[in-house]
Amino acid sequence: MVRYVVTRLLQLIPTLFGLSVLLFIWVRALPGGPDTALLPENATAADRERLRQDLGLNDPIWVQYAAFLARLAQLDFGHTLRGRAVSTELAERFPATIELAFVAMLIAVVVGIPLGYLAARNRGRFLDVSAVGGSLIGICTPVFFLAFILKEIFAVRLGWLPSSSRLTPGTSYTDITGLRVVDGIITGEFHVAWDAVVHLILPALALASIPLAVVTRMTRASVMETLGEDFVRTAESKGLTARVIQFRHVLRNAMLPVVTAIGLLTGALLAGAVLTESVFAFGGIGSFLFQATQSRDYAAIMGTVLLIATVFVVVNLVVDLLYTVLDPRVTVDR
């Protein structure tokens, strides 16, 4: 078990290395550069040249990459164009994204699994048809579009929920974990925790749309398949109560593929966070990445994407480990 985890984590190194090479080339291939983003439009060619020289952008790309690697080896992600350490920025912003992504996934799981299950049990009836149709819409709707619609309706027109940021401006709070809800609960500042929850609702709903749709559909398909399994018929033949049959025999088995899907959805969730956070001015790494890309802030882009990639790998590792608990037939040793 430990060996497996270590091996998987070590595999992260070549993964990140390959990704960093590609990314390094890609971001530099983007039209424009930090000079166009930073300098005013009337800056002279000489100004631009001097800035490029200062930022080391005139060196051959492999020299730049070697310098990047050398810094990375010391866990130094470099500095943003504004001069702050990328690692500091990420440390400040990452909790916001974790909070948002976690709540979005929670919505997807807490709503999607029961919904998918009920749809499967009521196959072809109204609930099923609406769940399947609704999830199709959820998958097809671009996240940022949904984010704008939700914001327009619930924040701007109805005014029920705040339209941006993580807390009502001016709220004082104690920062412990960076997770505002958790901090509020730990310190007993429940009004802060509640304020944070209220601010999370709209962005989390927008972000949850795709995972919710996928989880619903996966659960539905998986439950329908499991219902036809021989062991469910055996359970029926044993005269067990419907509750035991549904939970112990149907749902436990039906959850296996859903768990895998949840791991893979983390990727979609982090990608979706880029757009959702930008729409709701939610100060996480998503909006940070969005701004960094606009200003061609190479160091910030590299740092953020590598962090996201690491999170993705780690989450899927956790899912694989969870799988061994859920399904005794799967072992990681060997």
Place this chain on the structure above:
Amino acid sequence: MTVRREPATPVLTVEDLSITFTQRGAAPTRAVDRVSFEIGAGEVVGLVGESGCGKSVTALAVMGLLADRNVEIGGRIAYAGTELLGLPRKRMRDLRGADLAMIFQDPLSALNPVVPVGRQITEMLSRHRGLRGRDADAEAVQLLGRVGIPDPERRLKEYPHQMSGGMRQRAMIAMAVSCGPRLLIADEPTTALDVTIQAQVLELLKDLVETEGTALLMITHDLGVVAGLCDRVNVLYAGRVVEAAPRHELFGNPVHPYTTGLLRSIPRMDGDRGVPLNPIRGSVNDLVAWADGCAFAPRCDRYELECLAGTPAVTELPGVDHEHRCVNPPGTPAVVR
């Protein structure tokens, strides 16, 4: 052993059972057609026939495990005098597992892969016998020991995939008999097993029937199983019983060409190796519906036009407990075509 029917209080009575599957947009399929038989306590009755003849569907109907939708069930199924068809769901659920139990063909797929075997036994004990915790575990250990599983305490925590095929089927049997059912239905219990294990499992079933007086409905296509275990045999073809008799009578004096065909098709170890196998030609088909004549006629060597003149009537052989549904049985002169 004297073989007899038990007219007094049969554990299971199946009378004129018909099962039709209806699917919107398709013609209804009659899987079981007016099947009747009885099983008394301690009796083993075989339901024999090839795939698709309605054996398993009959078993599922008795257990009340057929879907509610798209199935029409006619006739009568009674367990110890209680009518099962039309019994409220809850009552049926109480009977299932406690009074009627079933053993399935493939223990690997019939057992839940993610629940320990012990739990799959104890969940029945707590449902029907109110045993919980240690008491249930102790009882499960005893049951596993009784069906011949070595080291039952350790096996209790194992998952189905950690057991061998024979052991899984033993666990399945332990589960089925855990609440002392009066009727046990075994649907091809040995088909998925090695030959040596098959014999052990049959021996175990035989032993259970003898010691507990359980009525056993044995569903099989294997005449070897029938010869070794059944007191009485019903041969099914295309959803109908074509011949029914006590085992010795059936093997000694088979009448219906389908039965004789089945017996002839058994490969023999002591025969000449050069002789080809002797199968029944063709395969089950619906060229003839029972309403129009003998459904076996298209595959029958003794077929004559008379065979297609309506449903063949049941003929009882004089002086013996033996009935069949053949219009032109051997012994009557074959018509030369």
